[in-house]
Amino acid sequence: MIDHDVRVHRSDENLPRVGQLAWKMAQVAVDPVEVEADVAEMIINRIIDNASVAIASLNRAPIVSARAQALRHPVSAGGAGASMFGIAERTSPEWAAWANGVAVRELDFHDTFLAADYSHPGDNIPPILAVAEHTGRSGAELLRGLATGYELQVDLVRAICLHAHKIDHVAHLGPSAAAGIGTLLGLPAETIFQAIGQALHTTTATRQSRKGEISTWKAHAPAFAGKMAVESVDRAMRGQTSPVPIYEGEDGVIAWLLDGPDARYTVPLPAPGEAKRGILDTYTKEHSAEYQAQAWIDLARRLHHEHPEVTDPGNVDSIVLRTSHHTHYVIGSGANDPQKYDPTASRETLDHSIPYIVAVALQDGTWHHVDSYAPERAARPDTVALWRSITTEEDPEWTRRYHSLDLTEKAFGGEIVIRLKDGRELRDSIAVADAHPLGARPFARPQYEQKLRTLAEGVVEDAEIDRFLEAAANLADLPAGELGRLAIRAADSVIDPSAAPKGLF
Numbered sequence: 001m002i003d004h005d006v007r008v009h010r011s012d013e014n015l016p017r018v019g020q021l022a023w024k025m026a027q028v029a030v031d032p033v034e035v036e037a038d039v040a041e042m043i044i045n046r047i048i049d050n051a052s053v054a055i056a057s058l059n060r061a062p063i064v065s066a067r068a069q070a071l072r073h074p075v076s077a078g079g080a081g082a083s084m085f086g087i088a089e090r091t092s093p094e095w096a097a098w099a100n101g102v103a104v105r106e107l108d109f110h111d112t113f114l115a116a117d118y119s120h121p122g123d124n125i126p127p128i129l130a131v132a133e134h135t136g137r138s139g140a141e142l143l144r145g146l147a148t149g150y151e152l153q154v155d156l157v158r159a160i161c162l163h164a165h166k167i168d169h170v171a172h173l174g175p176s177a178a179a180g181i182g183t184l185l186g187l188p189a190e191t192i193f194q195a196i197g198q199a200l201h202t203t204t205a206t207r208q209s210r211k212g213e214i215s216t217w218k219a220h221a222p223a224f225a226g227k228m229a230v231e232s233v234d235r236a237m238r239g240q241t242s243p244v245p246i247y248e249g250e251d252g253v254i255a256w257l258l259d260g261p262d263a264r265y266t267v268p269l270p271a272p273g274e275a276k277r278g279i280l281d282t283y284t285k286e287h288s289a290e291y292q293a294q295a296w297i298d299l300a301r302r303l304h305h306e307h308p309e310v311t312d313p314g315n316v317d318s319i320v321l322r323t324s325h326h327t328h329y330v331i332g333s334g335a336n337d338p339q340k341y342d343p344t345a346s347r348e349t350l351d352h353s354i355p356y357i358v359a360v361a362l363q364d365g366t367w368h369h370v371d372s373y374a375p376e377r378a379a380r381p382d383t384v385a386l387w388r389s390i391t392t393e394e395d396p397e398w399t400r401r402y403h404s405l406d407l408t409e410k411a412f413g414g415e416i417v418i419r420l421k422d423g424r425e426l427r428d429s430i431a432v433a434d435a436h437p438l439g440a441r442p443f444a445r446p447q448y449e450q451k452l453r454t455l456a457e458g459v460v461e462d463a464e465i466d467r468f469l470e471a472a473a474n475l476a477d478l479p480a481g482e483l484g485r486l487a488i489r490a491a492d493s494v495i496d497p498s499a500a501p502k503g504l505f
Contacts, residue, residue: 101223
C-alpha cells in the first residue's frame with residue numbers, strides 16, 4: 001500500500017490531476033491486477049449475504065415503496081435492464097440499484113467495516129451488479145468491479161472520519177461505487193475521475209438520518225448513493241465534468257465539511273500491480289443490529305445461560321457497559337437521545353439502542369430480526385425496567401482498541417458490570433463478535449449459506465435457493481450476459497403488487 005498525503009489546496013496552487021485523491025482512486029480502478037482467489041471467495045460470500053438480508057425484508061414498507069418506484073421506470077435503451085430482489089421484472093440500472101440497495105440495507109444485517117469512520121461496504125454490490133447485468137458483463141468482470149468498490153471504500157474509511165463532522169457515512173460509498181463501475185466497464189481514468197467527483201458531490205449529507213428518531217430514510221441513504229454513482233458514471237461517460245479538486249479544493253469537501261482548511265489525511269491505496277484485498281478486512285453480521293451491538297448480543301446470550309438471575313429487573317440495581325467512544329456516543333446513553341429508551345420507538349431507533357438490545361438479549365438468550373424488535377416485545381414492562389437500568393460509559397482502552405490498526409487487537413465490544421441488589425457485582429467482557437474472523441465461530445461459506453436458508457424460509461422455494469447458490473458459487477465462470485442468474489425470485493404469492501403505495505411515477 002502507498003500512503004497518500006491529502007490536504008486542502010488554494011485555488012491559485014492549481015493542484016494537478018495526478019496530485020488529487022480522486023485521480024489516485026481512478027488509477028486504482030483502472031489497474032488491471034487480477035482478483036485473488038480468497039478475495040473472489042469473499043465477494044461471493046457477500047453476494048450471498050446481501051441476498052439473505054434482502055429476501056428477509058421483501059415485504060417491509062421501505063422495500064415495497066422503493067420497488068414500486070423502480071417498477072414505474074422501464075428498462076432504459078442502453079442495455080438489457082437489471083433485476084430486483086424477489087420479482088421477475090427488470091428496470092433500468094439506477095432504479096434497480098435503488099430498489100436493491102434499500103432491500104439490502106433495511107434490516108441492518110449485512111457486512112461492515114469500522115476504522116476512522118464506519119461503513120457497510122456490501123452497499124457497493126447493488127449498483128455495480130445492476131450496471132453489470134444491464135450491460136451484459138461477465139462474472140469475472142463483476143468480480144473485478146466489486147473488488148475495486150470494496151477496496152476504495154475500505155481505504156477511505158481507514159483514513160477519513162465523516163461522523164465527527166456529522167456527515168453520513170454514505171459519502172464514502174458514492175465514490176467507491178462509481179470507481180467500481182468504472183473498473184467493471186473498463187472506463188478510462190479520466191472518466192472514472194470525473195464520476196468519482198460527481199458521486200461524492202451529490203452524496204454528502206448530514207447524519208441526522210441516524211440520530212434521534214431514526215426514520216425509514218436510513219435504509220434509503222446508501223441506495224441513494226448507489227443510484228447517484230450509476231448516474232454519475234453515465235454523465236461522465238457523456239463527457240460531463242465534476243467539481244475539481246473535489247476533496248482538496250479550498251471550497252471542497254475537506255475544507256468545509258470535514259477537518260477544515262488546515263486538515264491533512266493519510267489515505268492508503270494499493271500500489272500499481274498490488275492486489276485489491278480490502279474486502280478481507282471486513283466482516284458480516286450474525287444478528288440484525290448495528291455492528292457495535294454484535295459482540296454485546298453474544299455476551300448477553302452467554303450471560304442469559306450462566307447467570308439467569310440478571311434477566312429479572314427485580315434482581316438488578318444497575319448495568320454499565322464500558323465501551324468505546326463510538327459505541328457510547330452513537331448507540332449508547334452518551335448519544336443523549338431519549339428515544340433510545342422509548343418503548344414506542346421505531347425499529348430503526350431500537351436497532352441503534354445498545355441498552356435496548358442488551359436488555360432483550362439478556363432476557364431471551366437469543367436475537368431475532370423480527371421478533372426482537374416487535375412493539376409488544378419492546379413494551380414488555382419487565383424489559384422496560386431492565387432496559388432503563390442499563391447505561392454506557394466510554395473507556396479509553398476500549399476506544400483505543402476500536403481505532404487500532406492492528407486487526408488482532410481491534411475490538412468492538414467492552415466490559416459489562418452488573419450490580420445486583422443483593423450486593424454482588426458481575427463482570428464479563430468480549431472483544432469481537434462470535435462471527436468475526438477472530439471470533440468464537442467465524443463465518444465461512446457454510447454460515448453464509450445457512451443465513452440465506454434461514455432468512456429465506458417461507459419466502460423462497462428451496463429449489464430456487466439451490467439454483468441461486470450454484471450460480472453464485474460459479475460466479476467467476478458466468479459468461480457475459482448471464483448475471484441475471486444472480487437474481488433470486490420469491491415464491492408465488494409472497495409479494496402482492498397491489499400493496500404498492502402510490503406516488504408521482
